Amino acid sequence: MDFVSIFNLTLGELIGVFTAAYALCALGLAMHFGYTGLLNFGQAGFAALGAYGYAIASLSFHWNLWGSFAFGVACAAAFALLLGIPTLRLRADYLAIVTIAAAQALYYAFGDSEWESITGGANGLSQFGTDFYKANPIPEGRYNLGIITLSQDEIWIRLVSWGLVALVAIILVVLTRSPWGRTLKGIREDEDAVRSLGKNVFAYKMQSLVLGGVIGALGGIVFTLASQTNQPTTWVSNFTFMTWTVLLLGGAATILGPVLGSAVFFMFLMLTQGLFEGLVNIGWLPFLTLAQVGQIRYLLVGIFLVLLVVFRPQGFLGNKKEMQFNG
Amino acid sequence: MANAQVDAIAKGAAEPGCAKVDPILVATNVTRQFGGNKAVDVAHLEIPRGKITALIGPNGAGKTTLFNLLTGFDKPNTGSWTFQGKDLAGVAPYKVARMGMVRTFQLTKALSLLTVLDNMRLGAQDNPGEKFFASFVRPLWAKKEAEITERANALLARFKLDAKSEDYAAALSGGQRKLLEMARALMSDPKLVMLDEPMAGVNPALTQSLLEHIKGLKANGTTVLFVEHDMHMVRHISDWVVVMAEGKIVAEGPPAEVMKNPAVIDAYLGAHADTDLGDVEISSSKDGK
Numbered sequence: 001m002d003f004v005s006i007f008n009l010t011l012g013e014l015i016g017v018f019t020a021a022y023a024l025c026a027l028g029l030a031m032h033f034g035y036t037g038l039l040n041f042g043q044a045g046f047a048a049l050g051a052y053g054y055a056i057a058s059l060s061f062h063w064n065l066w067g068s069f070a071f072g073v074a075c076a077a078a079f080a081l082l083l084g085i086p087t088l089r090l091r092a093d094y095l096a097i098v099t100i101a102a103a104q105a106l107y108y109a110f111g112d113s114e115w116e117s118i119t120g121g122a123n124g125l126s127q128f129g130t131d132f133y134k135a136n137p138i139p140e141g142r143y144n145l146g147i148i149t150l151s152q153d154e155i156w157i158r159l160v161s162w163g164l165v166a167l168v169a170i171i172l173v174v175l176t177r178s179p180w181g182r183t184l185k186g187i188r189e190d191e192d193a194v195r196s197l198g199k200n201v202f203a204y205k206m207q208s209l210v211l212g213g214v215i216g217a218l219g220g221i222v223f224t225l226a227s228q229t230n231q232p233t234t235w236v237s238n239f240t241f242m243t244w245t246v247l248l249l250g251g252a253a254t255i256l257g258p259v260l261g262s263a264v265f266f267m268f269l270m271l272t273q274g275l276f277e278g279l280v281n282i283g284w285l286p287f288l289t290l291a292q293v294g295q296i297r298y299l300l301v302g303i304f305l306v307l308l309v310v311f312r313p314q315g316f317l318g319n320k321k322e323m324q325f326n327g
Numbered sequence: 328m329a330n331a332q333v334d335a336i337a338k339g340a341a342e343p344g345c346a347k348v349d350p351i352l353v354a355t356n357v358t359r360q361f362g363g364n365k366a367v368d369v370a371h372l373e374i375p376r377g378k379i380t381a382l383i384g385p386n387g388a389g390k391t392t393l394f395n396l397l398t399g400f401d402k403p404n405t406g407s408w409t410f411q412g413k414d415l416a417g418v419a420p421y422k423v424a425r426m427g428m429v430r431t432f433q434l435t436k437a438l439s440l441l442t443v444l445d446n447m448r449l450g451a452q453d454n455p456g457e458k459f460f461a462s463f464v465r466p467l468w469a470k471k472e473a474e475i476t477e478r479a480n481a482l483l484a485r486f487k488l489d490a491k492s493e494d495y496a497a498a499l500s501g502g503q504r505k506l507l508e509m510a511r512a513l514m515s516d517p518k519l520v521m522l523d524e525p526m527a528g529v530n531p532a533l534t535q536s537l538l539e540h541i542k543g544l545k546a547n548g549t550t551v552l553f554v555e556h557d558m559h560m561v562r563h564i565s566d567w568v569v570v571m572a573e574g575k576i577v578a579e580g581p582p583a584e585v586m587k588n589p590a591v592i593d594a595y596l597g598a599h600a601d602t603d604l605g606d607v608e609i610s611s612s613k614d615g616k
Contacts, residue, residue, distance in 0.1 A: 171463075
């Protein structure tokens with residue numbers, strides 16, 4: 001077994017694009033759930049709208065980089081308004097039901113052949129990142145970063161995606177420490193009490209839903225820009241649940257929690273992948289085939305999450321008193 | 328004596344729905360139906376400005392429902408009401424609060440996982456930092472926030488909660504949460520405070536200080552309307568008592584008068600009409616009125 005290679009690949013996940021993309025989506029959920037108490041089970045829908053919005057704007061509308069980014073974000077914002085207007089006046093459960101259903105509807109719509117000329121149908125879209133990689137200032141070549149070697153494009157997408165993570169994290173820190181964030185936390189605790197104090201609870205919840213959804217859309221955009229492929233099957237509800245896993249690992253009402261949660265999650269997947277494959281290859285796990293290794297990792301993630309909920313419900317970084325999954 | 332008390336508040340005799348000399352809240356024909364049950368059926372009600380008015384009645388009389396209707400938390404089937412001359416029917420609860428009519432809840436709604444001080448700050452109005460875009464720019468709201476914090480600390484000191492200001496509200500006792508909720512309602516300098524059972528579950532040692540706080544409100548020119556079951560408290564601090572039974576207002580008047588009213592004894596005590604009013608009689612002799 002090549003431990004050095006396993007170790008290097010695992011560390012590589014620390015700066016991986018998927019790690020950043022999930023961190024963004026989970027930061028959006030932290031806004032929704034951790035700070036406002038909104039149960040959004042459709043983060044995959046927001047991410048999908050970001051990704052498809054970007055790809056469609058650049059392929060079909062021939063918009064430039066900025067226009068495409070803006071369109072992806074605008075689609076997610078519109079989706080948040082559409083879902084929020086009928087449900088945010090109701091109890092929290094209704095938003096959960098509506099978001100999971102709407103995200104699933106989007107998944108089917110994007111994969112349907114009806115709009116194939118725009119969405120690419122079941123095959124999805126590809127090669128929509130030309131402008132994005134043209135903007136790359138890093139000279140062509142292979143760069144040895146110590147543990148991994150990356151091309152100029154691989155470095156560029158990592159810079160942009162982790163730059164976005166940093167930007168979003170800073171914005172959320174500023175917001176949640178402001179009186180605006182305090183009002184949201186009050187709504188998380190008891191919206192009627194906040195209403196009785198003269199705050200327009202509906203408007204606050206809507207602002208939170210739009211902001212968190214837009215952050216999710218950024219996650220979706222960088223997720224697909226990495227390989228310049230956007231397939232409808234990426235945006236199944238699994239995506240949402242993995243985002244929730246990342247959020248709960250790190251701590252729901254924290255900013256660094258989702259980032260740390262995402263890093264731990266992907267490093268764990270890569271580490272167990274390498275270890276199990278190695279063990280299967282040297283014949284120590286005769287009951288497993290190489291193809292089963294991928295699945296058994298998620299089984300372990302599940303067990304890990306159950307243990308976490310039992311023994312550390314606030315996540316890695318959460319404050320036990322402030323957040324115990326109670327929204 | 329009693330008549331002078333009536334004349335100071337009401338126009339004419341103290342009877343259900345009577346007009347007040349200076350009403351702050353006027354409600355007409357407010358009804359709320361739950362299925363076949365008319366929970367609230369108030370023909371006319373005026374709340375006198377600058378006084379402490381108690382709203383009493385047996386369980387299920389519709390007191391809390393009337394509170395919910397007047398503050399916009401529930402929608403009536405019919406009715407209109409005005410607060411300081413402004414029509415309030417159909418106005419959203421948060422706008423009602425902004426107009427200066429702030430309520431508390433029967434089941435205390437302390438925001439458990441916010442600190443006591445943050446609970447208080449949330450009660451303040453017109454903080455520019457509570458707007459999404461302005462919240463990014465600290466200089467836009469830092470001054471107002473400092474003012475609010477100062478006010479909050481002063482109120483907390485008045486309510487003897489200052490030692491707890493950095494604790495989560497969840498760490499307070501039931502009685503302290505009642506105090507916090509009342510203090511928080513005062514952060515916005517309301518014209519009318521509506522307290523839903525401020526004494527429920529409060530330990531007797533705290534009762535006295537709560538009573539003083541409510542009297543203090545009146546001294547500061549705030550109108551108080553409260554729901555309460557504790558007759559001793561009603562007798563002790565209210566200037567005017569409104570009695571509800573089965574959704575209707577059955578009696579009004581100064582506390583001493585109302586307690587003697589056969590309709591009240593009937594509605595309030597029902598089968599126990601024969602029992603001594605105990606507290607009421609004792610406290611009235613103590614007060615020497």
